[in-house]
Amino acid sequence: MLLPAVLAMPLAMSLAFGSTGALESPGSAEVCGRCHRAIHESWKTSTHSQAMESRLFQDVLEMAAADFGPAGRMVCLNCHSPIAAQIGDVGLARKVSWEGVTCDYCHSIRDVSFEGRNPKAILSFGAVKTGPLSDAVSKAHQTAYSAVHTSSALCATCHEYKNSAGFPVLTTYSEWKASRYWKEGKQCQFCHMSKVEGDVVDPRVARSTGAKINLHQMPGSHSLEQLNKAIRAQLNTTREGGQLRVTVDIANETAGHYFPTGSPLRQLVMELRADSAAGQHFAEQRVYARTVADQHGTVLMREHFVFLKAAKLVSDTRLAPGEKRTETFLFQIPKGSQTQVKATFWYYYSPLAKTESQKRVTFLTLNRLAQ
Ligand code: HEC
Numbered sequence: 048m049l050l051p052a053v054l055a056m057p058l059a060m061s062l063a064f065g066s067t068g069a070l071e072s073p074g075s076a077e078v079c080g081r082c083h084r085a086i087h088e089s090w091k092t093s094t095h096s097q098a099m100e101s102r103l104f105q106d107v108l109e110m111a112a113a114d115f116g117p118a119g120r121m122v123c124l125n126c127h128s129p130i131a132a133q134i135g136d137v138g139l140a141r142k143v144s145w146e147g148v149t150c151d152y153c154h155s156i157r158d159v160s161f162e163g164r165n166p167k168a169i170l171s172f173g174a175v176k177t178g179p180l181s182d183a184v185s186k187a188h189q190t191a192y193s194a195v196h197t198s199s200a201l202c203a204t205c206h207e208y209k210n211s212a213g214f215p216v217l218t219t220y221s222e223w224k225a226s227r228y229w230k231e232g233k234q235c236q237f238c239h240m241s242k243v244e245g246d247v248v249d250p251r252v253a254r255s256t257g258a259k260i261n262l263h264q265m266p267g268s269h270s271l272e273q274l275n276k277a278i279r280a281q282l283n284t285t286r287e288g289g290q291l292r293v294t295v296d297i298a299n300e301t302a303g304h305y306f307p308t309g310s311p312l313r314q315l316v317m318e319l320r321a322d323s324a325a326g327q328h329f330a331e332q333r334v335y336a337r338t339v340a341d342q343h344g345t346v347l348m349r350e351h352f353v354f355l356k357a358a359k360l361v362s363d364t365r366l367a368p369g370e371k372r373t374e375t376f377l378f379q380i381p382k383g384s385q386t387q388v389k390a391t392f393w394y395y396y397s398p399l400a401k402t403e404s405q406k407r408v409t410f411l412t413l414n415r416l417a418q
């Protein structure tokens with residue numbers, strides 16, 4: 048039944064493109080971007096587009112290959128270069144394999160299966176592109192409406208992961224599923240793919256007046272705006288006899304999952320400093336993170352070990368969705384000694400990052416002068 052339509056494609060294509068012929072599948076984002084210009088531009092700024100190219104990832108991928116062989120390396124490619132994994136381009140010879148989490152991967156997903164150890168995408172590369180529009184018409188390729196594209200299930204295929212030891216390494220989807228956001232029907236897309244006025248395709252290709260497009264930038268922990276929205280914090284000081292009492296109220300206000308979520312190497316760190324006029328200096332830290340270990344109890348500090356060898360949860364001090372916490376600090380600072388109190392929050396990405404900005408970002412500071 049599908050065959051005649053597929054055979055008709057080259058003709059339709061040549062009308063749109065001159066003599067370029069049918070779209071190659073899986074195809075490069077650059078080809079999609081010729082028509083889906085606005086979406087391509089926002090995807091280019093996403094970490095999805097950097098998931099394979101990123102220097103940090105390539106460094107750790109090499110370590111995975113050295114320590115665990117080709118099978119270990121393949122585990123990483125499944126999510127960081129899903130097209131390479133699907134078409135068996137293990138040598139990364141094709142350009143599209145370097146595009147990370149790219150257009151034609153996500154838009155070839157037909158469904159998601161939740162049977163087995165991990166959620167799994169059911170794919171079909173070809174002339175049909177699946178998406179959220181029920182009335183799309185395109186001469187360049189066929190389209191099919193797909194409910195799974197408007198659901199968190201699509202994201203679960205890479206943002207939920209148990210390794211071969213059965214240890215839940217990535218739990219973003221299940222954290223969300225247990226939160227009020229799931230009950231309210233707020234999918235991942237609600238916070239990570241905001242809808243804006245825009246052209247689904249370049250107006251020179253087709254008209255789309257008043258259309259809304261989903262921004263494909265996927266702002267997460269690399270977005271200062273998201274980090275600042277996510278955390279609400281307040282700094283208070285009171286006297287308690289000969290001591291200065293400092294409290295910091297901290298809440299996971301808008302993250303639809305734990306803060307931090309994802310890779311167990313992500314951390315939120317709060318540093319509290321108190322510097323008195325009398326020359327006393329105090330500093331304390333609170334770390335919000337998951338600590339994971341291998342089966343012998345050795346704490347793991349590199350992504351490839353975490354993904355492949357994690358077997359035990361040592362501790363979890365992260366903030367659940369909506370959770371409020373009060374941190375209390377007591378300093379031996381006598382009354383009358385004016386004290387500068389400062390709370391600094393930073394988000395820590397990866398211990399293996401080479402540059403300071405790849406390693407961490409400071410996103411919030413609170414100051415208070417105490418008497
Ligand atoms: C020659 C122009 C052109 C090229 C190249 C192109 N598309 Fe499209 N695409 C369109 C048009 C036109 C529509 C329909 C837009 C509408 O109806 O608003 C569309 C619609 C879509 C939709 C929406 C489907 C739905 O039902 O929700 C998706 C997804 C899509 N394209 C993905 C891709 C991908 C992935 C590529 C690259 C492999 C690509 N397109 C290349 C022109 C193009």
Ligand code: HEC
Pocket residue numbers: 199202203206219220223228233234235236237238239266267268269273274276277301302303304305306307308309310313
């Ligand atoms: C109610 C809004 C909301 C929902 C729903 C939501 N998120 Fe987030 N997400 C955020 C905010 C805010 C941040 C930034 C703070 C942070 O990094 O935790 C974030 C950060 C992230 C990060 C970055 C973590 C890292 O390690 O860099 C990932 C990945 C992510 N979200 C994936 C998802 C997925 C997958 C879903 C659906 C299962 C989802 N989010 C649902 C608001 C949301």
Ligand code: HEC
Pocket residue numbers: 076079080083086087088090095148149150151153154178179180196197198201236240247259260261262263
């Ligand atoms: C991580 C998976 C993912 C990647 C990568 C991705 N998309 Fe999408 N795309 C989606 C999802 C999910 C939606 C629908 C969101 C919704 O409606 O809630 C969507 C929507 C669309 C639509 C329909 C119009 C709209 O904005 O809703 C088009 C067209 C489209 N994407 C094209 C592209 C192109 C072109 C690229 C590459 C430059 C791309 N997508 C990359 C997941 C992806």
Ligand code: HEC
Pocket residue numbers: 094095097098099101104125126127129148152153201202203204205206235236239240265266267268269270
């Ligand atoms: C094919 C696998 C795959 C799919 C499907 C996928 N992601 Fe991702 N996502 C990744 C990988 C890999 C990264 C990390 C990229 C990096 O930093 O190297 C990532 C990173 C992110 C981030 C972090 C951005 C930041 O600032 O660091 C967010 C948010 C996110 N994804 C949201 C989503 C949402 C929402 C969906 C579903 C619409 C989705 N992802 C589907 C693989 C995927």
Ligand code: HEC
Pocket residue numbers: 094101103104107108111119120122123124125126127204205206207208217219308309310313350351352354355396397
């Ligand atoms: C099930 C999907 C999945 C698998 C398998 C996977 N990753 Fe990732 N990886 C992600 C996601 C999603 C993120 C980032 C967002 C987050 O923390 O949730 C990430 C983040 C990373 C980061 C940090 C990137 C940054 O920008 O800070 C590194 C490094 C990394 N992964 C390396 C690996 C290696 C090496 C392997 C193989 C041993 C691997 N990953 C396997 C999904 C995956």
